[in-house]
Amino acid sequence: MKNTLLVLVGLVMAVANVCAQQTYSIEGSVHSLDSLPISGASVTLLEGSTVKGRAPANTQGVFVFKAMKAGHYTIEVSALGFRKYVRDIAVEQQNLVLSPVRLQANNIAIDEVAVYGKYYQNYKLDSISGSLRLRTSILELPQNIQVISSDIMADQQVFDIVDGITRNISGATRQGHWDNQYANIRMRGSKIPAFRNGMNIEASWGPTAEDVSMIERIEFVKGPAGFMLASGEPGGFYNVVTKKPSGQQKGSVSFNMGSFSTYRGALDFDGKLSQDGKLLYRFNVAAQQKDYFTKYNYSNRVAVAPVLTYKVDTATSITMEYTYQGSTYLANGNYTFSPKQFADPAIDNDFFYGDPSFEPGKLRDHSAYLYLDHSLNSKWKLHAQLAYFNFNMTANSTWLIYMKANGNMPRNWSIADETGENRFAQFSFNGEERTGNIRHRILIGGDFGNKKFWGDFRELLDSIPLELNVYNPQYGVPGSAFPIIDRSQSTKVRAGGSNYVSSVSYMSFYAHDELAFLEDKLRLSLGLRYTDAQTVGKTGATDLKDNVLSPRAGLSYSINKATSGYALFDQSFVPVSGTDWEGNAFKPIRGNNIELGLKREWFGGRWISTLSGYVIKRQNQLVTDYDHPMPGGSAQFFQKQEGEAKTQGIELDISGELFRGLNVNMNYALTDSKITKSTDETVIGNITPNTAKHTANAWVNYRIQKGLLRGFGLMGSVQTMFDRAIGTTKEANFKNYVRTDGGLSYQKKRYTISFLVNNLLDNRSLLTAGSTTKANADILAKGGVDYYTYIVEARRNMRLGIMYKF
Template identity: 40%
Template sequence: MFRTTLHYLYCLLAAMVLSHPLYATEEKGNGHIRGKVTTSDGHPAPAVSIILKGTAKMAITQEDGSFLLREIKPGNYDIAVSYLGQENAAQPVTVVANRTVRVTVVLNISSVTLQEFTVTQHRGSYKDLLNSPTLRLAAPLIETPQNIQVVTSKVLADQQVTSMSDGLIRNVSGATRLEHWGDMYARVNMRGSRASAFRNGMNVTSSWGPLTEDMSFVERVEFVKGPAGFMMSNGEPSGIYNVVTKKPTGVTRGEAGITLGSYDFYRATLDLDGKLEKTGRLLYRLNLMGQTKNSFRDYEYTNRYSIAPVLSYKVDDKTTLTLEYTLQHAKMSNVGTYYVFAADDYAVRPRDFTTAEPNLDPTVIDDHSVMVNMQHNFSDQWKLTAQAAYFSYRQTGSSMWPTEVNADGTMIRNVSIWDASNEAKYGQLFLNGNVATGAIRHRILGGLDLGNKEYMADWNQGHDLDSAGAYFNIYQPVYGRPANGLPSFDRSKSLRERAGSNIINQSYTGVYLQDELGFWQNRIRLTLAGRFTYVEESSYGTKVSEKKFTPRVGISGSIDAHTSVYALYDQSFVPQTGLLRSGEKVKPITGNNIEFGVKRDWMGGRWNTTASVYRILKNNQLSNDPDNQPGENFSLQLGQTKTEGVEFDLRGQIVPGLGLIANYAFTDSKISKATKGMAEGAAVPGFAKHTANAWLNYRLQQGALKGLGVSAGFSFMGDRSTWTWGAVTQKDLPDYFRLDGGLSWERDRLSINANMLNLLDAYLYSGAAYATFYYWQAEPGRNLRVSLGYKF
């Protein structure tokens, strides 16, 4: 049915458009401009903005520096050429009726300077005009009919973000983390459900993972709101976040950094970038990081290091091969000790209180990944990308959860083994095309996705630290002498033998095709796309297979060179795993998304805004069963949920020296079709109805104090629901407000950055009601980080 509907819609829209006099043929008497932009030393200048002054005509140069402006009334014009909002050159041109004028615009910088400028400006900006190639959409962000937000490397540096779980989501409207496991993995919620985790365009999401990426080897993080499964493999209808790793730039440079902070936080990084031979055909990038960190709670620590080398080889003028390896090693305390438990309410103990026991064996994780990427340009219009990856995650450790929590503050702490393996293989092949048929421009995307994931874990051994009559008391804690001693787990068998039925396998194949048709000199763009996905999954002893076709229709229009509006209809499909108390099969998630938005670049692209409204209908979403008792992990499958919301994002340089990121989101997620035990209209857990964030940085541009900067930011969550369903009498979370501020100084190659986090020293936490008690995780009070960086 979907195929027939999509085909009918495609034919109907095409017939309507082609039958209109404006699009049927080129307007008689008008002319065209075909041009090329080069640097002063004769090299092509790609990704340069072309604007025909006095009109709404605009273009972006291709990799060979070429551009085309169609259907221009005869007359004299000026072509403005700018890059990252900086006007660099202007070229007069005379358009003659029924003729194509050819022009060459020469930038007044060399190719080396342009490349250095690209690197410097990209790393020094709070915004970006383009998405990364890993998102596969060969179009400027302002023309894409979807809400996509980019967190740049400059933002990561200014805010001293060290991992995905370290406050990065404050830079994106509506993104929240209501639960966390320290630096083990980040679970991000957007638009009422979990956002899928991607790295370089590959879906690395697993039940407990992936290991959160350290920002030392990350160039940027892209948040795609709403369904993205049409091209990015099966994913949640709420959206994805795509971590883009650093690649060689061809500019020889380096940067070293040291960060010191509260609670024995010590961190060092090194970033080397350059050429391995004179012609620049063989490039390298190497990022190294080492870190130790204790906590405001006793017996809690996280030590990490990462090694991330990348090689890029230009085989010829058309083909580039890139090989990337990443190792992340983590050694941390028992992850369950982040939680605190009480029978009567949240936060009844000081924030530095812990249920941890000293001398527990650490949790150790080794995370390896290898990626190979090949890009081949058949011509200026057609580009083929092929990539493959292998991920291997090994974990040896334990978790902690209570066997018993009593009203008088006594409890029995249980330590359970948590050894795990997470292995995945991916293959992707996609083709980008940019062609014209008459007056219609086509941006074509088609590809193939293959993936295979296996997660297994041993959760089958547990040890009570305490016992009846020898409880642990949260009001009179005694550490170092647990009644039953410390655990000693049996690891004599292989992990696969010990895991038993706790093994999850998933393999999928997806094919997709998209055509973005541009009309009226690409001022109106119609996107028609579809994807077919086949998935086989085995989890907890059951095996299922699912297949589905999901269509996508979007339209985007440029009001002028800097403003666009869009509308989108999209569907999503993602199999899921879980245990239902009834023993029934878990159904896959399906979702429909309708979205409308407006985007605008201000001040020549120095800053931009995005506003969107959306509605997502999501079928078969899983949520924790409210009847779970300690040790149980059953889920409920909801009939249908409806999430509606409004989102606004602002980012960029408002005036010289003043960078600002601000966002707000209203999210309302409810059950629209009831299922067992759930009432229609009940709120879906795991989101905040109101979220607002801001980060402002001002740096003096001249004078004796040139380079001195001051920054301030806040994060707010209001009407916060808990992570899981709770009884009617149990409480929701209070509102959340955090204020941060800092001072910095940059001059030439040296930079110093100091941030004071949680300036108000507020008691901040997340948590939920669980069974007959509450749990919560506190955040640090007022704490300091100081970084010193040197570029060479």
């Protein structure tokens, strides 16, 4: 592999020097008068009255035009909330680097052109966030990265990360387990970790699902990318980018209501705390009451997210961010059980496996970030960040002991307290240099982390007095039946006695260079990451220490200004905490990814399509061990490792504005994931559990642009999953999933009203399921039988949203 890469680099460099042509690049940046970069500013290059190109500013405010001939041009720069900027330039036999463009704020109220034009909805984003470190545009990156904008989240009336987000990404699915607390998203054959602002915050069961009020965008990175920020799964990860101060005085207030006693309010304030613009703020707060479609179950939450940025000077800024999320809920899932089958038609859709007399669970999640950004010069930047996470959950849990043929399910009752602490640090240097005709975009950095988890899952009541019948559930367990939980000692102390303690520590260093040849049309990416990790599992398990080198090589070629093709080879390494049901510590997950793709922007960059094919080999695959629930009858299961899984597939994503007023997000994925190596030969060839071979989704939003009905909008979506597999199987064994949504909206100047009906056709849809649980000899002697565990979705329901922007 090394020799091949050296030959390739030498060949490309030789061709670059021979084939150099007399064309040049134009590069610049867009900032406010306070020297803040204006991400997404529209930059148009004209020769006379002819448009020669459009290049939106990336998250650092940088724009680039390539392969331009010598001559005289005009640059026009515009951005929402700022006055238009026009400038004449001349390209004379060399690459041109412009002085920064500084836009003056426009204090006039938002006019209808901005509201109803391309500024209203922005489903297509051209650049990744600064938290992913790279400066290359999405079109030119040798990797499949899909971005969900805040606009599409607002249109879909989602409330948090698990609330329908996955419909926007090809091949991404959610399992539905622990939706009251945690996101559980799968992609390319495995559960993918959660990142926030470029840090891997995945915890033993978490992290807490982010409230949408704090989210600016969500980036789904497909395939490994640990070289650029932190260790991650070979299938990829999702990165939640939180809202930061923009330097503009603006804000919004929104109110939502809907089925199941849903009420929600949110505020977003963005502006300056000092007249000189050095001290900026962003403040988001949201509160909601939300019942579930299952009887008695609910999840109420509060989110508070203040952010402060202090601009020390034009080159240096310091940002402090704090987030609090608190929730109160009755049960941590919406499970259904049946002695007969999945989706048992005799069991009501609103079946609840708990009881209204249960003490509510409480989750308190705190996180704090400190960021430092410093421009060493016009080409090099330093970024550093520290983060501390602390979550604490006090809860109880119930689970069936066994199932009887008549539908009776004896249940036990246990404590379900958890505590976690995560500490992170990152630094990176990012810059651009040239050696002759070769451009280098260099990234050097380090990543450090420590994650600790404590859990107390002791069984406190081996049998709840009231047996629940799934066909005729009767509720009302007397409160006196439950023992008093002694929480005089912390969860950390109690977890030690229960042996549920884990810790993962790691440090890593990485370097990456994107070399561009042939007037930057051909780009070769080379990266290498070194990771030193230590994993400490359950008491008595063997501690694991690893030192790993993970290489990366990518190639991207611009066929023309709107089209690029790419090839990628990447490796990943993920230290894993915890143990299997026998107490054996998990081995690190390792993965190899080979990928080819084609990206194209259409109609002047209004929308983009990405087609990719990949093969991933994933060693030490973790899957849920449904045959071994955790002690105490909780709704949580042990996990197990299945040797090696091979996942291969094809993915297609389309997003943007097809024509004026019609915004779409459509995707399709073919995912073929099977276990290829295992100590148990009987499972070789099995489909990786919880995999859908075919997924297809479409979200369409059309807003009338002219005439009497100007401002009215229609929206609709279809979500599908076909050939699904759960448990141990070599063939698809689970019901297909089809869901349709639809709604109406009206937008006039600063007001937006939206009405959305979810599950429009009122289907009874199965979200996910566990494998069939077999009754052992002891259970059979008690009259027990095999049973099925699954999760259904809500039947037809609605949401009404009102937003005012100021």
